Amino acid sequence: MIIMIYACDEKNAIGKNGDLPWRQSTDLQHFKTITSGGTIVMGRKTWDSLPGKLPNRRHVVLTRSDRSDVETASFDEIIEMAKSQDLFVIGGGEIYELFLPYAQIIYRTIIHCTVDQPDTFAPEIDESIFALDEHNFVEKSQRDQYDMTFQKLSK
Numbered sequence: 001m002i003i004m005i006y007a008c009d010e011k012n013a014i015g016k017n018g019d020l021p022w023r024q025s026t027d028l029q030h031f032k033t034i035t036s037g038g039t040i041v042m043g044r045k046t047w048d049s050l051p052g053k054l055p056n057r058r059h060v061v062l063t064r065s066d067r068s069d070v071e072t073a074s075f076d077e078i079i080e081m082a083k084s085q086d087l088f089v090i091g092g093g094e095i096y097e098l099f100l101p102y103a104q105i106i107y108r109t110i111i112h113c114t115v116d117q118p119d120t121f122a123p124e125i126d127e128s129i130f131a132l133d134e135h136n137f138v139e140k141s142q143r144d145q146y147d148m149t150f151q152k153l154s155k
């Protein structure tokens with residue numbers, strides 16, 4: 001099954017200058033809790049934005065180039081893999097767009113801010129296709145910039 005997970009601002013922005021546009025420790029912890037022990041699938045630009053492999057997760061990267069620093073797979077290979085295991089699609093914008101039609105579950109964190117001049121966005125979610133199963137508002141902690149809402153949507 002394909003499971004997508006992302007954080008967006010109130011206008012669907014997810015990135016700026018190749019990085020996340022906020023510092024949200026509580027959301028990173030939420031991401032870790034959901035994806036730990038699983039397989040994470042990402043675009044090459046998101047892979048390049050990471051400091052390295054995240055602990056306790058298999059990493060699979062989509063690229064049209066040869067990379068020796070990480071496991072890579074084609075779009076078709078990932079769709080095939082998802083028939084027999086859960087795959088967490090973790091971004092970025094191009095990759096969310098590509099996999100949205102195949103996603104069964106979406107974990108979306110709304111970061112309660114509006115990013116100034118973002119350059120990457122999440123695709124629009126058709127809420128006649130995805131039902132909102134969970135919606136939990138969380139106030140910012142000392143290690144977050146903004147309040148946030150954790151949502152879970154499913155087909």
Ligand SMILES: NC(=O)c1ccc[n+]([C@@H]2O[C@H](COP(=O)([O-])OP(=O)(O)OC[C@H]3O[C@@H](n4cnc5c(N)ncnc54)[C@H](OP(=O)(O)O)[C@@H]3O)[C@@H](O)[C@H]2O)c1
Pocket residue numbers: 005006007008013014015016017018019020042043044045046047049062063064065074075090091092093094095096098120
């Ligand atoms: N807020 C969030 O939750 C979140 C999560 C993740 C990322 N982000 C942000 O999103 C931004 C990056 O997103 P992005 O859209 O620019 O890039 P991306 O989706 O991370 O990666 C795009 C790359 O993926 C590869 N690719 C795309 N389609 C492919 C296909 N069909 N087959 C094979 N490879 C394919 C290409 O790599 P090659 O060029 O190597 O061929 C392409 O350049 C950053 O700012 C990052 O911080 C935000």
